[in-house]
Amino acid sequence: MSSPSSILRRPFTQRVLWALFLAFLFLAVPKYSSDYWLNAILIPLLIMSLAGIGLNLLMGYAGQASLGVGAFMAVGAYATYNFLLRFPTLPLPLSLLLGSLVAGVIGLLVGIPSLRIKGFYLLATTLAAQFFIEWIFSQYGWFSNYSTSSSISAPRLEIFSHDLSAPTGRYLLTLSVVTITTFLILRLVRSQTGRSWMAIRDMDTAASVIGISVYAGKLRAFFVSSAVCGLAGALWAFAYLGTVDALSFNLDRSFQVMFIVIIGGLGTIFGNFLGAAFIVLLPFLLQYLAGKWFGGTISAGDLTNLQRAFFGGLIIWFLIKEPKGLSAIVGNVSRFLSRLTASLSLSHKTHP
């Protein structure tokens, strides 16, 4: 597999390029980017990529489709909120970690039926989790500290008394969490755990025949996937919205993350960033196009409906034209370019 998930094994020059890119993201972007870009595009893009990675572990690597992502994100957000609220001495990174562990444990519980239940039946099981968890958070006030409105504002956002509530701070927090998690996950999918997931995905009966514990593998996948989604949910609430709101983790969110995974490419890590970029940027593009073509002659409701239809059509087109997702397109293009440069340098040598 020549997917970008093999970054860690790449030659020195490529590592240097990646390091430079990260340095650009950490140093240059917060300095030169406007608050609007950070708030409206980069922060949601990074967080949704993280959620995509979470689901992709489960769906693309372990082969267990899930529509419960929204619920696991909600668990992460509410758990982190409650850790911050009830243990004020706990530093933010630790609360995030604990919140994501809680989400992982809930995911583990939801994953328990996965040994007996498969395919679309399992998909429906995760829907049960989605609806049930959403209901619990909006029904019982304890989770939101008996706030009168359905959404509660997030508490302080600081690390070692560095205030992170400005857009730059929230961006850097998100970027750090996403970078660290991505690197850990890249290691994980190349480890024995990751390989056993792929064996289970390709055929679980065969995997069990060669001595892989299918049950443990599936449960591990549910745990890690939900923990990552929970982390994304906590960031979504704290670093993006600034409020914890059960409504922002509804079924639509689960669908959105699933779209990211499919558009980016199942069984890839890098693809999730492409998919998230697509999902986050598309509304801006549609808005721009609509303004250009219709220029205010169309009502907002009609515009939403047209956008919805266009988005759906685009999804179908994508599935038909490139079912392996954006990461496959990027892979093809980069292979084409490297072949091109190779043949150019070759012709250069033969005809001096």
Add this chain to the structure above:
Amino acid sequence: MNDFDWAFLAETLLGGLLAGVMYSLVAIGFVLIYKASGVFNFAQGSLVLSAALTFVTLRDHGISFLNATLLSLAIMITLAILIERIVLRPLVGKPQITLFMATLGLSFVIEGLSQFFMGAAVHELDLGIIDVPRAFGPIQLSQFDLIAAGIAGTLVIVLSFFFSKTRTGISLRAVAEDPQAALSIGIRLQRLWRIAWAVAGVVSLVAGLLWGSRQGVQFSLTFVVLKALPVLIIGGFTSIEGAIVGGLIVGASDSLAEIYLAPLLGGSVSTWFVYVLAVVFLLFRPSGLFGEKAIERV
């Protein structure tokens, strides 16, 4: 428990069963498509919405009831054929999850376009059925629910006959069993897909009219699909009988839970209760009550 109101319990139960017949109807549309093409059709709900919207819009333009029905039928069948041609045919042989995502995209297209062309406002829909409570001994049932359940029930019976007795129905079952083998004995797969989607379109029209006249034709009609899913899980994705029994179970337990369980938990439970129930069923019957057990070979 002396003052337990048994008549009220029976009323709740029967009301739930009547609603359940309508769930069965939507679920059968699902089952047909799943059996014919292995597609988990998430667009079923948006088909219900667009069918009802089409009918209401035609009626608003002064077209008679009969003509509006026929025209909507024609439109739904055309839509079915278009879906088969544009969306499904290029995706033959792709993984099931890809097909599922395609129907998800399809539901966005149908919902967006039908609301764009026909408006997103709530439309009144009058089928001419007067809704008065009717007393059967101590039990009161809504006349509308009875008639609606009657219509849905008739359609359910007709469809299960169509499925088990006609040539087309039997070939559908052959395709479900093994598409390759079915093709090799000369069954025309694409024709069958068109038929399955057309029938699903017809079912959507009936469901859309019945539901729409009760709660108004609006976007929330698409949520019918979320009620039909547990029906499928309980009954099994591949069984018409399962869809019927599952629909009744879901309808009854939904209304019972809403009356007796919701007050204990302090809020409406209707979004999740039937789903949790369905999971409990699944733990004992992993392919639903009537679903086919997949035999796994390495």
